[in-house]
Amino acid sequence: MGRHRRDLPLLALLLLLLLLLLFLCLAASAQTLQSDVLAMQALKNRLTLPSSLDWSNADPCNWPQVMCTGNRVVRIQIGMRGVSGTLPPDISKLTALTRFEVMDSQFSGPLPSFAGLAQLQVLFLNRNNFTFIPADFFTGMSSLQAVDLSYNDFAAWGIPVSLKDCTSLQNFTATQANVIGQIPDFINAKNFPKLFAFQLAFNNLEGGLPASLAGLTIQILWLNGKAGNSKLNGTIDVITSLTQLAQVWLHSNQFTGPIPDVSNLKNLWDFSLRDNQLTGVVPESLAKLPNLKRLDISYNNLSGKVPTFRSDVNIIKEGNPNLGKDIASPASPTLSTIARGVAAPLTSHRKLSCIAKLMMTMSMNKVVNFPSEYFPYDNIQERP
Ligand SMILES: *[C@@H]1O[C@H](CO)[C@@H](O)[C@H](O)[C@H]1NC(C)=O
Ligand SMILES: *[C@@H]1O[C@H](CO)[C@@H](O)[C@H](O)[C@H]1NC(C)=O
Ligand SMILES: *[C@@H]1O[C@H](CO)[C@@H](O)[C@H](O)[C@H]1NC(C)=O
Ligand SMILES: *[C@@H]1O[C@H](CO)[C@@H](O)[C@H](O)[C@H]1NC(C)=O
Numbered sequence: 001m002g003r004h005r006r007d008l009p010l011l012a013l014l015l016l017l018l019l020l021l022l023f024l025c026l027a028a029s030a031q032t033l034q035s036d037v038l039a040m041q042a043l044k045n046r047l048t049l050p051s052s053l054d055w056s057n058a059d060p061c062n063w064p065q066v067m068c069t070g071n072r073v074v075r076i077q078i079g080m081r082g083v084s085g086t087l088p089p090d091i092s093k094l095t096a097l098t099r100f101e102v103m104d105s106q107f108s109g110p111l112p113s114f115a116g117l118a119q120l121q122v123l124f125l126n127r128n129n130f131t132f133i134p135a136d137f138f139t140g141m142s143s144l145q146a147v148d149l150s151y152n153d154f155a156a157w158g159i160p161v162s163l164k165d166c167t168s169l170q171n172f173t174a175t176q177a178n179v180i181g182q183i184p185d186f187i188n189a190k191n192f193p194k195l196f197a198f199q200l201a202f203n204n205l206e207g208g209l210p211a212s213l214a215g216l217t218i219q220i221l222w223l224n225g226k227a228g229n230s231k232l233n234g235t236i237d238v239i240t241s242l243t244q245l246a247q248v249w250l251h252s253n254q255f256t257g258p259i260p261d262v263s264n265l266k267n268l269w270d271f272s273l274r275d276n277q278l279t280g281v282v283p284e285s286l287a288k289l290p291n292l293k294r295l296d297i298s299y300n301n302l303s304g305k306v307p308t309f310r311s312d313v314n315i316i317k318e319g320n321p322n323l324g325k326d327i328a329s330p331a332s333p334t335l336s337t338i339a340r341g342v343a344a345p346l347t348s349h350r351k352l353s354c355i356a357k358l359m360m361t362m363s364m365n366k367v368v369n370f371p372s373e374y375f376p377y378d379n380i381q382e383r384p
Contacts, residue, residue: 031071032068036096037059044060045088046085053081053083061073074096074119076100077099078101080103080104082106087112088112090112091114095116096119097117098143099123100120102128103124103125103128109129110132111125111133113139114141120143121144121145123147126151126173133149133160135161135162136162137160137162138164139162139165142167145170148173150176151176152177155178156178156179157177159181159187161184171197174199175201175202179203180206181207183200188212188213188215189215194217196218196219196220197220198216198222201249202224203225203226205231207231219245219246221242222249228252232255236257236260236273240264240265243266246268249270250276251273253275253276257279258279259286261283261285262286262289265289266289267291268291268292269292272295273297274299274316275298276300282297282302282304282306282307282323292313294314297315298317298319300320301322302322304322304323
């Protein structure tokens, strides 16, 4: 009995302590983390906000278009509201940030590094006047799923190695963003197992499509260049192993060689190869694609008969002087002579079209005087 009575005050004390702890916890979570408050103040000081965005409250978690979870800022979504200004380096201190959206605004000046924002999932910086992107920009962004940098007049930049850290990346979009250099080898299925869209249209990329792209799960591939000023070259063979491809824009480049066998690209519906230097025939495999809706092969140097496509496929094929011509009645007298002499004894259609293709290429090479790098069959050149 006496023992029980002595325990009572202790119990009350414990209860009181617990309550105090609970209160402290609540107070802490209501109090926005001071470093986030400071970073948000630094951001606000750089911006000109429209009257619809009243950021005057002392606590940024009460600002419109800013969202907090617990005591941390997790979303800043101020795109398409006429905001102008620059971004302070303090952004990289908002380490709980999951979404940062300032698209379609009048932001200018250099982008600060976003390195270390390991929670960031969505980053929309498109359609602004940002002038520079630092090479370490993507360092540590292991949660990044979608980034859009399109339509900014950046100083020329190459795809930075720091992008390798973005192993969750689904959509990498940087159309008309002054990206230069080659598509790096590290853009591969191992580093980017979830890649869905790789959109780099209207840039100044050069070199070939690296073999390392093979096996990527991308569905959208935009590598079309600026008319008259683009340099991607080599063959397009690697696309045959990108089996999820649905939309492929490779137009306005300097790709050479034949259109490969695309039998594996069952989802392909939009395929644009316009304005390249592709040679050879239009493969049967293209005509057999079950989902193809649009095919633009115009302004290349394709030749031979065009296979029969379903009637709902929109094909644009002008600007291929030797396309559609029957191999039995070829384009030039030179070709006619060679083709008749060599092709006549052959019966197999495959052999015939192959020889015709070679002859066509060679005769065009002679007649039109191609620069030698356009000529894909070096060893054959000596033969006739
Ligand atoms: C952004 O660039 C456009 C086009 O160059 C220009 O008209 C506009 O004034 C710029 N805006 C800012 C805020 O720098
Ligand atoms: C990636 O892009 C696709 C197609 O535009 C879109 O449906 C998807 O939601 C995007 N993914 C992310 C994480 O934004
Ligand atoms: C592709 O262009 C580069 C220059 O950007 C050149 O060095 C290379 O030889 C070209 N490759 C092919 C296959 O034409
Ligand atoms: C393609 O062929 C046309 C004529 O058939 C020629 O004028 C043109 O230079 C060729 N283009 C290339 C890049 O080989």
